[in-house]
């Protein structure tokens with residue numbers, strides 16, 4: 155149950171920055187509790203008197219700027235809006251969204267501040283210094299029941315003003331400007347917005363915050379009294395869904411969307427229990443817990459796997475409500491973002507790993523809200539018309555556009571999944587960076603245990619994995635698919651380069667060891683990856699990191715040169731066999747890339763000696779006289795997977811500064 159997270163020590167640090175400092179502090183406390191707000195939800199403000207350039211005192215509303223998250227907000231995330239003109243806007247009979255944004259921006263005292271929250275006018279009209287607003291799970295659980303309003307009044311009495319559901323933005327601010335002064339009394343410390351959330355007020359940051367905790371706690375107690383608080387225990391079940399089933403579902407979702415999407419599967423006991431409810435179709439097919447979730451999760455989840463039926467229903471929903479809309483809207487893609495499936499549990503789709511994680515986290519809270527509301531007497535979400543207005547609200551669309559309109563380059567592989575072998579160092583490590591920079595989610599494999607903590611970010615998975623062990627590859631692919639939904643790009647990079655040895659001294663053991671890593675492991679991984687690459691929504695792509703030694707072998711490197719030559723042929727045959735599946739296979743032949751794991755000082759010295767050169771001469775010993783780095787090779791590998799090479803397969807390209815023996 156909810157508790158105050160206030161700490162005098164933390165507060166004292168923030169208090170040094172004055173009233174706004176404490177506003178930052180308690181906003182973060184609200185953001186820290188996921189049962190209060192999720193991902194950009196909720197907003198807070200403080201009204202401060204401060205002198206302007208002429209030395210006159212002005213009342214300024216510091217209100218959360220859009221695009222900022224309460225959990226991580228800083229002073230710069232609050233927009234300073236002159237209070238009087240903002241408050242006056244609520245007396246207008248109507249105000250369009252673009253006009254509202256324009257008026258608020260024009261009243262800011264810092265031109266570079268973010269656009270004020272869509273609920274800024276509402277904050278302005280509430281006559282309290284500190285105003286906190288959340289979408290607390292417990293409050294929306296109660297409001298979204300058949301007798302929700304009566305229950306809310308019974309819980310709170312005259313301590314809150316109750317406002318019926320109106321779409322957020324100007325209309326809500328205007329309604330509150332009328333209703334609040336008429337209904338508030340001396341005991342009023344908050345305001346409940348039906349089907350939406352709750353406000354609390356205070357003279358200090360702490361008072362407003364602790365009133366929020368108190369009010370939400372009362373709703374939790376009411377739920378507990380109704381026997382609806384404790385959920386579970388959920389039956390412990392383990393499911394190991396076939397990676398191909400997941401990849402097929404992701405392909406269907408991506409096809410419906412018209413672009414690749416990641417799909418993250420959450421087969422935990424809680425999600426499976428919800429997805430297996432007998433009445434899952436009824437309880438899940440109403441709407442979200444609070445309207446602004448609609449832009450992250452869509453109005454409804456898909457139950458089961460019939461993506462086409464979902465997309466048809468979405469088009470009907472759009473057509474039905476668009477016909478009655480004041481201005482015609484442009485339809486968003488009709489693909490689901492949340493999927494409930496009895497075998498998979500909860501699956502969440504997103505253009506990035508972060509988007510998919512946000513959709514999943516919101517739905518995890520939604521499942522609890524729905525189950526508790528059901529036990530309180532029935533779950534009742536808003537109507538599809540009201541949710542359509544929210545989903546197709548200009549300002550919500552703008553929020554998404556601001557967050558998710560990456561430049562062409564950064565979106566090259568958005569929604570796609572790459573797997574790189576030998577990813578802990580050298581070319582593999584650089585390939586991880588090159589693919590992430592282009593928007594892919596990346597799985598990196600390496601025998602080096604450092605791979606597991608290589609990058610701590612949602613769109614990277616590191617596996618300690620010996621590529622010569624088939625079971626290890628199978629397991630890595632299965633986890634990649636359950637985390638990201640499939641496989642689109644495969645970079646075969648892992649390889650070993652043994653110390654120089656003449657054929658006369660080359661043992662079969664050493665020969666076998668080199669071929670097992672450089673050749674056999676790639677055959678096995680290609681075989682395992684092929685059915686997944688076939689399901690890649692935009693076509694599978696494989697890049698093989700070969701070697702200059704293929705066209706121009708060197709003495710003392712028989713095993714290495716032979717392994718890479720065989721790999722080169724394997725890649726060409728794959729290009730022939732897999733073309734009909736839309737999979738492109740191309741090979742790079744780098745040379746003299748010395749910032750990689752295989753080039754120990756010893757190997758470098760012995761190779762230089764084999765050519766009768768110093769190490770320095772050997773480094774730049776090419777036609778252009780340039781050094782070739784891991785990054786040069788990795789960037790080209792990433793580009794080979796991109797649109798410029800969409801019609802190239804079976805190619806082999808040198809990355810070697812020009813080699814006379816190759817040319």
Ligand SMILES: [Zn+2]
Nearest residue numbers: 196322350351
């Ligand atoms: Zn809200």
